[in-house]
Amino acid sequence: MTEHSHPLTPRAYGPVNWLGAWTLLVKEVRRFLKVYFQTIIAPVVTTLLFLAVFALALGPVAAEVKGVAFVEFLTPGLIMMAMVQNAFANTSSSLIIAKVQGNIVDLLMPPLSAVEQTLAIALGGVARGVAVGIAVGAAMALFVPIHLAHPGLVLYHAVMGSLMLSLLGMMGGIWADKFDHMAAVTNFLVTPLSFLSGTFYSIERLPEHFHAIALANPFFFMIDGFRYGFLGQADGPVAGGIVFVALADAALLLGTWRMLATGYKLKA
Numbered sequence: 001m002t003e004h005s006h007p008l009t010p011r012a013y014g015p016v017n018w019l020g021a022w023t024l025l026v027k028e029v030r031r032f033l034k035v036y037f038q039t040i041i042a043p044v045v046t047t048l049l050f051l052a053v054f055a056l057a058l059g060p061v062a063a064e065v066k067g068v069a070f071v072e073f074l075t076p077g078l079i080m081m082a083m084v085q086n087a088f089a090n091t092s093s094s095l096i097i098a099k100v101q102g103n104i105v106d107l108l109m110p111p112l113s114a115v116e117q118t119l120a121i122a123l124g125g126v127a128r129g130v131a132v133g134i135a136v137g138a139a140m141a142l143f144v145p146i147h148l149a150h151p152g153l154v155l156y157h158a159v160m161g162s163l164m165l166s167l168l169g170m171m172g173g174i175w176a177d178k179f180d181h182m183a184a185v186t187n188f189l190v191t192p193l194s195f196l197s198g199t200f201y202s203i204e205r206l207p208e209h210f211h212a213i214a215l216a217n218p219f220f221f222m223i224d225g226f227r228y229g230f231l232g233q234a235d236g237p238v239a240g241g242i243v244f245v246a247l248a249d250a251a252l253l254l255g256t257w258r259m260l261a262t263g264y265k266l267k268a
Helices: 018-033 036-058 070-101 114-140 151-175 179-195 208-214 218-231 238-262
Strands: none
Touching: 018 036, 018 070, 018 114, 036 070, 036 114, 070 114, 070 151, 070 179, 070 218, 114 151, 114 238, 151 179, 151 218, 151 238, 179 218, 218 238
């Protein structure tokens, strides 16, 4: 040790490692932006195909839904479906790829708490979901008239819905040991809940017992609230849906934090 050298001391980060959390968030955002053709443009094309198929197959014969044309009723649900599916894909793929490739240690070794890790990765999924939603909405606006009755509710459900699936994707990515496990979560949980959430229809048309089941689906409330933000009409209680989505996000946030804090399936 030279005369002017100083002994090495641990770096002080304070209560929150803001720089580390921000760096992890930026890494997650850059990861999906690097392949934007696959992560943003492809969902736009897929969603427009859904719109075209339903508009061509049912548009001429479909009655108005809740006083608006069928395609106008359908559009918010398709936008939300694209958002949440991509938010889920972003976080689940990030974690399962890191585990399979063996570089999950790059996430575990930096001086980041479980809370910081959870929020940074989850917000990366939210960023992708919202980016996809904006792109899909802009593309659909070229073909379908879009009106914002309650912009605040549109923003709330866009962010909270993306956060819900982003956290669910993290839990799935931590739990899964291989890509087959992750595909099972997507095929048997995320896709059915998305398609049976009132995306393509009003739940008022369902039989009474199925109507009650639909109201137990958390995906229904985020799509119904999002649609209410556009059309000013909803199938379920809007205020109750806002609370339900917030509570679901809080529960998923707690569960994801717990999995990271204990190192569940991440630490040998």
